[in-house]
Amino acid sequence: MSGAITSSTTTSGKNLIESSLSPNDAIYRRVIPAGDPWIHEISRGQYFRIVDLHGNQAVDTLFYNAHDYSDRYSAQDTIQQQGNIYLTTGTKLISTNGAALMTIVADTCGRHDTLGGACANESNMVRYAIEKRHMHACRSSFLKAVTEWGHGMSKRDITSNINFFMNVPVTPEGKLTFEDGISDPGKYVEMRAEMDVLALISNCPQLNNPCNAYNPTPVEVLIWDAGL
Ligand SMILES: [Zn+2]
Numbered sequence: 001m002s003g004a005i006t007s008s009t010t011t012s013g014k015n016l017i018e019s020s021l022s023p024n025d026a027i028y029r030r031v032i033p034a035g036d037p038w039i040h041e042i043s044r045g046q047y048f049r050i051v052d053l054h055g056n057q058a059v060d061t062l063f064y065n066a067h068d069y070s071d072r073y074s075a076q077d078t079i080q081q082q083g084n085i086y087l088t089t090g091t092k093l094i095s096t097n098g099a100a101l102m103t104i105v106a107d108t109c110g111r112h113d114t115l116g117g118a119c120a121n122e123s124n125m126v127r128y129a130i131e132k133r134h135m136h137a138c139r140s141s142f143l144k145a146v147t148e149w150g151h152g153m154s155k156r157d158i159t160s161n162i163n164f165f166m167n168v169p170v171t172p173e174g175k176l177t178f179e180d181g182i183s184d185p186g187k188y189v190e191m192r193a194e195m196d197v198l199a200l201i202s203n204c205p206q207l208n209n210p211c212n213a214y215n216p217t218p219v220e221v222l223i224w225d226a227g228l
Helices: 075-082 121-127 130-134 138-149
Strands: 004-009 015-019 028-032 037-042 047-052 059-065 068-072 092-094 100-107 162-164 187-193 197-203 219-224
Touching (some): 037 219, 075 092
Antiparallel strands (some): 015 100, 037 197, 047 187, 059 197
16 A cells, blocks of 8 residues: 555645554654664565654665665666656655665655765865864764674765755756755655665764754654555
8 A cells, every 4th residue: 555645735836745654553663863873674565764853854865675785776867767856755766777676655845865965074074174074974874884784785885875854955057055954843754665675874963064954863764564
C-alpha cells in the first residue's frame, strides 16, 4: 500500500503529501542525536521516514544497494531522470547502475537538496576559518559509521549525498546559495525501499552556516514493514 493519502498545495505552489502510516505501527524507531551518524539496512518494500524533530536540521544521507555497495546513490542520475534539481514526493533516488533505490512517497517539507554536498573538515577550513578544522563534520561522521559497519566499506564509498531538509536554492544565474531552512518541527520525508538498501546518515553537526540555523538538533528515523 502506498503510504500517501493527503496532499495540499502551499502558497509557494509546492505539493505536500502526508503519509497514512502511524508511528505506533513502526517496527523500528530511533532518535539520532544532533551531530551523530546512523547506519542501518532497510529491506525492499519497507517504508522509511526521517522526522525533523526541531526543524531546520540538515540530514546528510547516502543509500547503497545492500548487496553491492559499489552500486550506490547517484545525484547526477537522480537529477537527470526527473529533470529537476530538488527532491520531493515522486522523486526516485537512482543508483549508479540506473536502478531505483528509494522512491519518496510523502513529504511535508517540500524540497530537499542534493547539490550542496556534505560538510568536511577541509571545506569548513576553506569556507569559514582555519580554526574550524577540528570541528565535527559530516564526512568524518560518514567515515566513522562505515568503518564501524565494516564489510570493506571505506573512504571511497563516501560520494555525493542528499541533504534532507536543507535549502540550497539555485539562482537564475546558476549560483548555489545556502539559505535558512524551510523545514519546521515535525516535518518529515518518507520513502519506500525499491531494493534492499543500506542507509547511511550524518545528522549534520555544522555550526557555521544557516542550513540548520547554527544549531544542530536530533532527528527521528522510523521503519515500517511492507504490506501494512
Ligand atoms: Zn554537515
